[in-house]
Amino acid sequence: MDTVKKYIATHKDRFINELIQLLKIPSISADTAYSQDVLNTADVIMKALTDAGCDNVELCETPGYPIVYGEKIIDPKLPTVLVYGHYDVQPADPIDLWDSPPFEPVIKNTDIHPEGAIFARGACDDKGQMYMHVKALEYMTSTGNLPCNVKFMIEGEEEVGSESLAWFVPRNVDKLANDVILISDTGMIANDIPSITTGLRGLSYVEVEVTGPNRDLHSGLYGGAVANPINILTKMISSLHDDDNHITIPGFYDNVEELSKEEREEMAKAPFSLKAYKDALAINDVYGERGYSTNERNSIRPTLDVNGIWGGYTGEGAKTVIPSKAYAKISMRLVPNQDWEDITELFKNHFESIAPNGVTVKVTPHHGGQGYVTPINNIAYQAASKAYEETFDVTPIPQRSGGSIPIVSLFEKELKSKTILMGFGLNSDAIHSPNEHFGVWNYLKGIETIPYFYKYFTELS
Numbered sequence: 001m002d003t004v005k006k007y008i009a010t011h012k013d014r015f016i017n018e019l020i021q022l023l024k025i026p027s028i029s030a031d032t033a034y035s036q037d038v039l040n041t042a043d044v045i046m047k048a049l050t051d052a053g054c055d056n057v058e059l060c061e062t063p064g065y066p067i068v069y070g071e072k073i074i075d076p077k078l079p080t081v082l083v084y085g086h087y088d089v090q091p092a093d094p095i096d097l098w099d100s101p102p103f104e105p106v107i108k109n110t111d112i113h114p115e116g117a118i119f120a121r122g123a124c125d126d127k128g129q130m131y132m133h134v135k136a137l138e139y140m141t142s143t144g145n146l147p148c149n150v151k152f153m154i155e156g157e158e159e160v161g162s163e164s165l166a167w168f169v170p171r172n173v174d175k176l177a178n179d180v181i182l183i184s185d186t187g188m189i190a191n192d193i194p195s196i197t198t199g200l201r202g203l204s205y206v207e208v209e210v211t212g213p214n215r216d217l218h219s220g221l222y223g224g225a226v227a228n229p230i231n232i233l234t235k236m237i238s239s240l241h242d243d244d245n246h247i248t249i250p251g252f253y254d255n256v257e258e259l260s261k262e263e264r265e266e267m268a269k270a271p272f273s274l275k276a277y278k279d280a281l282a283i284n285d286v287y288g289e290r291g292y293s294t295n296e297r298n299s300i301r302p303t304l305d306v307n308g309i310w311g312g313y314t315g316e317g318a319k320t321v322i323p324s325k326a327y328a329k330i331s332m333r334l335v336p337n338q339d340w341e342d343i344t345e346l347f348k349n350h351f352e353s354i355a356p357n358g359v360t361v362k363v364t365p366h367h368g369g370q371g372y373v374t375p376i377n378n379i380a381y382q383a384a385s386k387a388y389e390e391t392f393d394v395t396p397i398p399q400r401s402g403g404s405i406p407i408v409s410l411f412e413k414e415l416k417s418k419t420i421l422m423g424f425g426l427n428s429d430a431i432h433s434p435n436e437h438f439g440v441w442n443y444l445k446g447i448e449t450i451p452y453f454y455k456y457f458t459e460l461s
């Protein structure tokens with residue numbers, strides 16, 4: 001299979017160009033102003049799958065955005081890999097902070113990506129990483145190197161909670177039958193320290209509304225005599241953490257799995273520079289739950305964070321006012337065994353119970369999902385590990401991630417299969433942030449590594 005290197009060398013300009021065309025379409029699932037672009041992107045993926053050698057490519061309608069499906073079944077007796085990815089992207093704002101327009105991709109060199117990186121919304125999350133699989137398939141089908149069956153399922157609502165996919169999967173269990181699910185929608189430690197993601201955190205996302213007086217009031221005439229919803233909301237929010245940065249919601253930690261001393265020691269072996277971490281974020285110190293390291297805080301521990309807070313007057317100059325209402329969006333990242341619906345309920349009950357007289361509180365749950373962990377003593381993990389050894393010349397490190405792909409636990413429940421998370425992005429690629437990018441080297445390395453996963457998974461099956 002040294003032919004994969006040659007194939008990439010011959011076709012790399014086209015591979016890069018095809019991704020650039022895909023990145024030009026603003027497929028923002030959160031904003032209905034872009035719904036035609038989201039639909040157009042699905043059409044482009046359909047064509048790409050067909051060109052890469054997929055059969056039975058179809059647009060599967062759902063209550064929301066369609067799911068693109070395609071397959072190449074070479075022999076029903078051979079194992080089947082189901083590839084999942086998403087063609088939708090995050091909104092681009094704050095747009096002013098981009099150095100070049102988010103949907104006009106450009107290649108620029110950076111310190112971390114001396115061979116260039118493609119700057120565009122979705123470059124890494126997830127168009128670039130998803131498209132690696134399409135190009136890896138093209139290589140395998142056009143050179144006679146596809147060793148097993150493959151199915152593709154690419155959705156358009158991952159960034160808004162995968163509701164339509166959660167509807168689609170239980171209705172298509174036979175169609176989606178597989179031996180392993182393969183996803184590139186996570187990251188790795190560094191280009192010379194590859195890692196395989198063995199865990200994802202769950203999520204509960206809620207919005208809260210605190211209401212005081214029935215209208216905005218003069219802050220002189222009424223100030224001091226009625227509850228100010230912003231004062232109250234911020235006080236309630238700060239009470240959700242204690243001085244050790246533990247979360248104070250009763251029952252919140254009940255099902256949290258405590259890792260053994262050995263497991264924590266193993267985790268601590270992953271290369272990590274606190275100085276580089278702080279420098280990259282321009283912070284003078286890290287902050288978090290007492291008793292846990294930075295890597296533990298952002299992977300094996302649950303969290304509660306305010307994502308946005310608003311109310312009152314925020315325009316130019318000063319306006320003296322006590323607002324009638326204050327709002328916040330709050331996310332809780334969860335670890336395996338914490339049930340996201342239970343946690344949402346615990347939050348709601350607690351938040352309502354701490355509201356003082358003089359205000360009313362409304363808690364509205366948004367989306368959520370379970371966390372996920374995968375053991376490393378199975379053939380799918382071993383196949384992935386061998387694939388990286390082949391192309392990176394080192395054994396990848398298993399690592400739990402702090403991010404969430406809630407649909408992965410649903411796959412396990414409905415399709416009874418494990419997911420392998422082969423991510424080729426870096427934390428510095430700025431996913432969800434301005435100036436998102438994906439290294440050209442990473443893109444091509446992914447295309448090179450994926451066919452080895454198919455080879456070893458088939459051999460070990």
Ligand code: BES
Pocket residue numbers: 125126158159160161162185186187200203367401402403404405406
């Ligand atoms: N690809 C990310 C998740 C991710 C990134 C996991 C890097 C691990 C490492 C995905 O597109 C995402 O952004 N997920 C959301 C959750 C979703 C329900 C909106 C997240 O983690 O905030």
Ligand code: MN
Pocket residue numbers: 086125126158185
């Ligand atoms: Mn993603």
Ligand code: MN
Pocket residue numbers: 090125159431432
């Ligand atoms: Mn994302």
